[in-house]
Amino acid sequence: MYADTLPSTAPPPRGKSLTAARAQHVVKAYGSGATRVVALDAVDVAIERGQFTAIMGPSGSGKSTLMHCLAGLDTVTSGQIWVDDVEITSLPERRLTELRRDRVGFVFQAFNLLPTLNVMENITLPMDIAGRKPDAGWIAEVVETVGLTGRLKHRPGQLSGGQQQRVAVARALAARPAIVFGDEPTGNLDSRAGAEVLSFLRTSVDTLGQTIVMVTHDPVAASYADRVLYLADGRVVGDMYGPTADNVLERMKQFDGRGRAS
Amino acid sequence: MTMLKTSLRNLLAHKGRMLLSVIAVLISVSFVSGTLFYSDTANSDARSASRTGLPDVAVALASKDGGSQPLTVSSEDVQRLKEVTDAARAVGRVTTESVSFITASHQVLNASGRPVTATTWDSVSRNAPVVSKGRAPRDASDAVLDTETAAAGDVEIGDTLRVVGPFGTSVVEITGFTGVDEGQTPPSAVYLQPRTAQRTLLGDTGRYTHIALTAAPGTTPEQLAQRVKEFAERPYETKTVNEAAEERRETLAGGVAVMKYVLLGFAGLSLLVGAFLIVNTFSMLVAQRTREVGLLRAVGASRRQIGRAVLFEAVFLGATGSLMGVAVGLGLAVILLEATGTESAVVVRPGTLLLSLGVGIIVTAGSAYLPARRASRVSPMAALRDHGISEGDAHGRGRAWIGGLLTAAGAASLVGAGLAERSEPGAILLALGVVVTLIGFIIWTPVLARLLIRLVSLAVLRPFGAVGRLAERNALRDPRRTGATAAALLIGLSLVTGLSVTGSSMVASVEEQLDNSTGTDFVIEPPTGQLINAEAERAVKSVDGLKTVTDRKRLTVTLVTPGGKKTRSSLIAADTSYLRDLHVATVAGRMTDAYGVGGMSVDENFAKKHGLDVGSALQVGLAEGVTTQLTVKAVTVESPFDRGAMYTGLPNLLNSVPAGQVPANDAMYATAEDGQAARAYSGLKKELAAYPHIRVRDISDYKKSMQDQVSEVLTMVYGLLALAIVVAALGVVNTLALSVAERSREVGLLRAVGMSRVQIRRMIRLESVVVSVFGALIGVGLGLAWGVTSHELLALSGFELLDVSWETIATVMTGSVLVGLLAALVPGRRASGMDILTAIKKD
Numbered sequence A: 001m002y003a004d005t006l007p008s009t010a011p012p013p014r015g016k017s018l019t020a021a022r023a024q025h026v027v028k029a030y031g032s033g034a035t036r037v038v039a040l041d042a043v044d045v046a047i048e049r050g051q052f053t054a055i056m057g058p059s060g061s062g063k064s065t066l067m068h069c070l071a072g073l074d075t076v077t078s079g080q081i082w083v084d085d086v087e088i089t090s091l092p093e094r095r096l097t098e099l100r101r102d103r104v105g106f107v108f109q110a111f112n113l114l115p116t117l118n119v120m121e122n123i124t125l126p127m128d129i130a131g132r133k134p135d136a137g138w139i140a141e142v143v144e145t146v147g148l149t150g151r152l153k154h155r156p157g158q159l160s161g162g163q164q165q166r167v168a169v170a171r172a173l174a175a176r177p178a179i180v181f182g183d184e185p186t187g188n189l190d191s192r193a194g195a196e197v198l199s200f201l202r203t204s205v206d207t208l209g210q211t212i213v214m215v216t217h218d219p220v221a222a223s224y225a226d227r228v229l230y231l232a233d234g235r236v237v238g239d240m241y242g243p244t245a246d247n248v249l250e251r252m253k254q255f256d257g258r259g260r261a262s
Numbered sequence B: 001m002t003m004l005k006t007s008l009r010n011l012l013a014h015k016g017r018m019l020l021s022v023i024a025v026l027i028s029v030s031f032v033s034g035t036l037f038y039s040d041t042a043n044s045d046a047r048s049a050s051r052t053g054l055p056d057v058a059v060a061l062a063s064k065d066g067g068s069q070p071l072t073v074s075s076e077d078v079q080r081l082k083e084v085t086d087a088a089r090a091v092g093r094v095t096t097e098s099v100s101f102i103t104a105s106h107q108v109l110n111a112s113g114r115p116v117t118a119t120t121w122d123s124v125s126r127n128a129p130v131v132s133k134g135r136a137p138r139d140a141s142d143a144v145l146d147t148e149t150a151a152a153g154d155v156e157i158g159d160t161l162r163v164v165g166p167f168g169t170s171v172v173e174i175t176g177f178t179g180v181d182e183g184q185t186p187p188s189a190v191y192l193q194p195r196t197a198q199r200t201l202l203g204d205t206g207r208y209t210h211i212a213l214t215a216a217p218g219t220t221p222e223q224l225a226q227r228v229k230e231f232a233e234r235p236y237e238t239k240t241v242n243e244a245a246e247e248r249r250e251t252l253a254g255g256v257a258v259m260k261y262v263l264l265g266f267a268g269l270s271l272l273v274g275a276f277l278i279v280n281t282f283s284m285l286v287a288q289r290t291r292e293v294g295l296l297r298a299v300g301a302s303r304r305q306i307g308r309a310v311l312f313e314a315v316f317l318g319a320t321g322s323l324m325g326v327a328v329g330l331g332l333a334v335i336l337l338e339a340t341g342t343e344s345a346v347v348v349r350p351g352t353l354l355l356s357l358g359v360g361i362i363v364t365a366g367s368a369y370l371p372a373r374r375a376s377r378v379s380p381m382a383a384l385r386d387h388g389i390s391e392g393d394a395h396g397r398g399r400a401w402i403g404g405l406l407t408a409a410g411a412a413s414l415v416g417a418g419l420a421e422r423s424e425p426g427a428i429l430l431a432l433g434v435v436v437t438l439i440g441f442i443i444w445t446p447v448l449a450r451l452l453i454r455l456v457s458l459a460v461l462r463p464f465g466a467v468g469r470l471a472e473r474n475a476l477r478d479p480r481r482t483g484a485t486a487a488a489l490l491i492g493l494s495l496v497t498g499l500s501v502t503g504s505s506m507v508a509s510v511e512e513q514l515d516n517s518t519g520t521d522f523v524i525e526p527p528t529g530q531l532i533n534a535e536a537e538r539a540v541k542s543v544d545g546l547k548t549v550t551d552r553k554r555l556t557v558t559l560v561t562p563g564g565k566k567t568r569s570s571l572i573a574a575d576t577s578y579l580r581d582l583h584v585a586t587v588a589g590r591m592t593d594a595y596g597v598g599g600m601s602v603d604e605n606f607a608k609k610h611g612l613d614v615g616s617a618l619q620v621g622l623a624e625g626v627t628t629q630l631t632v633k634a635v636t637v638e639s640p641f642d643r644g645a646m647y648t649g650l651p652n653l654l655n656s657v658p659a660g661q662v663p664a665n666d667a668m669y670a671t672a673e674d675g676q677a678a679r680a681y682s683g684l685k686k687e688l689a690a691y692p693h694i695r696v697r698d699i700s701d702y703k704k705s706m707q708d709q710v711s712e713v714l715t716m717v718y719g720l721l722a723l724a725i726v727v728a729a730l731g732v733v734n735t736l737a738l739s740v741a742e743r744s745r746e747v748g749l750l751r752a753v754g755m756s757r758v759q760i761r762r763m764i765r766l767e768s769v770v771v772s773v774f775g776a777l778i779g780v781g782l783g784l785a786w787g788v789t790s791h792e793l794l795a796l797s798g799f800e801l802l803d804v805s806w807e808t809i810a811t812v813m814t815g816s817v818l819v820g821l822l823a824a825l826v827p828g829r830r831a832s833g834m835d836i837l838t839a840i841k842k843d
Helices: A063-070 A091-104 A118-122 A124-130 A136-145 A161-174 A191-208 A245-261 B004-015 B015-047 B075-085 B147-153 B192-201 B222-229 B242-287 B290-298 B304-339 B350-374 B397-419 B425-460 B462-477 B480-516 B535-542 B606-611 B650-654 B677-690 B699-742 B742-750 B757-794 B806-832 B834-841
Strands: A019-030 A036-049 A052-056 A076-084 A102-106 A179-183 A212-215 A229-230 A235-241 B057-061 B091-092 B100-103 B116-120 B131-132 B142-145 B158-164 B168-178 B187-192 B211-213 B236-240 B522-525 B548-562 B566-574 B584-590 B601-603 B618-622 B626-636 B645-651 B669-674 B695-698
Touching: A036 A063, A036 A229, A036 A235, A052 A191, A063 A179, A063 A212, A063 B236, A063 B522, A091 A102, A091 A124, A091 B757, A102 A161, A118 A124, A124 A161, A136 A161, A136 A191, A161 A179, A161 A191, A161 B192, A179 B192, A191 A212, A191 B168, A191 B626, A212 B677, A229 A245, A235 A245, A245 B242, B004 B015, B004 B304, B015 B242, B015 B304, B015 B350, B057 B222, B075 B211, B091 B116, B116 B192, B142 B158, B142 B425, B142 B834, B147 B168, B158 B187, B168 B187, B168 B192, B168 B535, B187 B192, B222 B236, B222 B242, B222 B290, B222 B350, B242 B290, B242 B304, B242 B350, B242 B480, B242 B699, B290 B304, B304 B350, B304 B645, B397 B425, B397 B757, B425 B462, B425 B480, B425 B757, B462 B480, B462 B757, B480 B601, B480 B757, B480 B806, B522 B677, B522 B699, B535 B548, B535 B669, B535 B677, B548 B650, B566 B650, B601 B606, B601 B618, B606 B626, B645 B650, B669 B677, B677 B695, B695 B699, B699 B742, B699 B757, B699 B806, B742 B757, B742 B834, B757 B806
Parallel strands: A052 A212, A052 A229, A102 A179, A179 A212, B116 B187, B142 B168, B566 B645, B601 B626
Antiparallel strands: A019 A036, A019 A076, A229 A235, B057 B211, B057 B236, B091 B211, B100 B158, B131 B168, B142 B187, B158 B168, B522 B669, B522 B695, B548 B566, B548 B618, B548 B669, B584 B626, B601 B645, B618 B626
């Protein structure tokens, strides 16, 4: 398939492999017998460190399921997943929670923030939960990067949708996770706010060396990524480096056509 | 129709969420209906109180002077009255309740708590008792009694019964039982032969306490009574059969009525607490359904339709809870009836059924009214918005003002009560203050929540880091909701605290008085209203090892003050040794002088009221026709013992009242020779074994039985308050469960960013504990204020010591933590068990 053939843009941290997350023969099926639905059908994927990867595919292609499995939010039926060199499919629930807390960051489409906490508290939430002291310098840098300085005491309700998503990005980055997962992070935003959030993600990859995986159905969003993985019917059906909005769109049409033809 | 369908579907969809509301309605309604069923049944018993033994007209002498002996009439009086009034029959009778019956097994006979009357056997007057088993009494030693009392005391025909009256003891043999018609409550009475009754109860043969007149045909009892009144020779007072029957009914119903109102009061409390739960439930359901309501509005449902749909849900919920409540209430009534020894089938009146259902439905619908109105105001735009509505101005200024003003008014009333110089206006101020501060605080809790929850959190949540902070924020998120939850809890807890302070202050004060002002070793007391007859008195005095024995007699006397005012009062005439048995502090004069020849004492309040001082002379009617002059030699301080009593030396009584009119002792006190206390105590118990109705206690037993009495009452009240507290605890569970459901996305998010299940549970638990502790803090604070105020009032009656039962307060606070922990169990488990993905995806 397409795994392990990619050029690396940044050297991996010492003692770590080149991949931030890896799926091997991952199957996710619901139900059994005649009603068995396969959401992921023996997927092999490697997410490289320091890269911005987009996962695309039509509705029901399994792209969200793949992300949830990679992020340790969902369990797999069979196969193995490594996140930051930890095999997570066999981890007990408690360890999985800790892994999400300490090594993974999330940006969801909506409802990313706790309304009772202010911006700063939301950003440091994962570390607060862990009982760790956040690295003040780093937090300041992240906050600065996403342009939230001056709004730290605001409650989420006082922010616009775009600002809220930026807070979510800041939170995802704050704990210096090995990997950040975005589940259609710009899905609810207008194009300007969306562009802002995406460029922050891009910046964090370029200047902070952050690894990001993002599920999207928006070719423009995907064009911010280094690489686009295409899923259809629970399988990886395409892999594109250096995408532009146009060729992503072109590729999507192709798959759609093929999907309809088959 | 469609709206109705929507309502029903909503109910079914949310039946889990309605469960606790239904239970709250159920509990409250079951208590209301149980109480009503019980009182209906007991009242119908009372209504059919038997007329057995009630003559057409009962005639007795009206007392004009003092005296503690019943006034009696002679056989000639009976005969004369018959002639003057043209009655068909006139029978002299002796009747008294100042008597105890001791069964062969040394038990005191009583009819499920009601006193047993001794009366003479009269089979000729109207409504005469009828022997239903055995035979009527013939000899002086024969007696019959009613079937129910016999059953209560395990008395069989042929058994002997000791009749202990003020003037002696007789032994009688039971020859038969009297019965009444099915469904009637008989008067609990033992019927004696006249000679026996006269000897034992009056100490004088040939005399009667009253005359039973039977009207001749064509004369009504009322006409007959009129003739008696017109007969001027003697100052007779009359009671017709109807008046007497009404009196009996009232006596029977009186106890029931008190119990009914007490129970209804507690039921009302739990209903009030339940209302908070229902308000919260509907507020939260409405908030959750905002988008749905917005959609309905957008597609054309009117405001009224929306409001009505919510109210319909409430009515349905209220009806369901009430129906189940009535069923449970029937069970409660059966238990209550059994506990009080009433063996009738439960009376179910349609009115009671309707009332119980109505109360449940109206309270539920009333509680849902505000949320329904809020629902009707949801704009169609809400359907398009992402999140639920905020629940309005939760800490509105109006609320703060009203709550603050009411609290201030209530506090002023409490202060007024505390400063009151007399008990009655003080008590009214206290009651007013309690009610108004309670309402004030209920309105105020949401405002207080912001401040107090922060304080509680500072103290409690600090060690819990982010989890603690989230718990605090969640508790503060909707102050109105938190306030209502805590207010429900504070109602029960404030009452518990207030009563415990009052109760323990009373006990502590009396104990202190016992320690400081009693010199007696033993207290010998018959039941209230009865006396220690000469035989029992001799038995006491025969005990070895006693240094002093005090005779104490209580008389009802008439007093004429120097100003010419005539009043009735209670006067204690005792041996001088009583001064050492019970020290009485004086404001003026010396008690030894009051006990001297021609002396007496009056208490402070009486002296103030009538302008008396040491040296004032009073005309004292000691007995019928016996008036003597006594001089005030001492003015006493109010004390919890012998409340408001006046004292005089026994010789002052014995020197002026003929021997036959001197009452027996109403209590006796004794001190032991040095080192003989134990022997004397056991000697007293042994000698008085034949008089089980007379209690002998040494000081430590006396204290203990007093503590027991108070704690028994408190336990009962706490038990009833527990009902309100349980409903309030359900309210905490309810609020938590609903808000967890409401916040499922937040929980999902927290889990996704790495909060463990344990931490989620802890977060819910801490929120729950903080809210409970908040409610308990206000409750305890309020209760303390009430308790201290009521103590100030009690101090006026000599209960001067303030004793705050810290154990009770510690228990209340610990209990509130426990309530919080328990309440969080199910909601916490549900939250921590939530699947992350569904929690996130849910919209």
